[in-house]
Amino acid sequence: MNYETLKVDLDGAVATVTLNRPDKANAMALALWQELRTAMRWADETGAVRVVILRGAGRQAALRQRRRRPEQPARVHAGRRGGTGCGRCRHERRT
Secondary structure (H helix, E strand, C coil): CCCCCEEEEEECCEEEEEECCHHHCCEECHHHHHHHHHHHHHHHHCCCCCEEEEEECCCCCCCEECCCCCCCCCCCCCCCCCCCECCCCCCECCC
């Protein structure tokens, strides 16, 4: 199978699925979620696969997910950078 955001290798009964977005710290984008689901279905349906190892490429291999939709503006933490406070930590800026 050809993936844009994953590398899938099969060595005996072990399938290794590598998140291949090191430039984005392997952040979970929609395409990655879809390909990951497809790869896991493939591993589940392949009788030779007994174990799946999930790893990330690059120095930052953590799984991270964006918590906002792309069309929503990013929230700015205003507490220490100016502004009157923020909803995240509910603190007020001192005057």
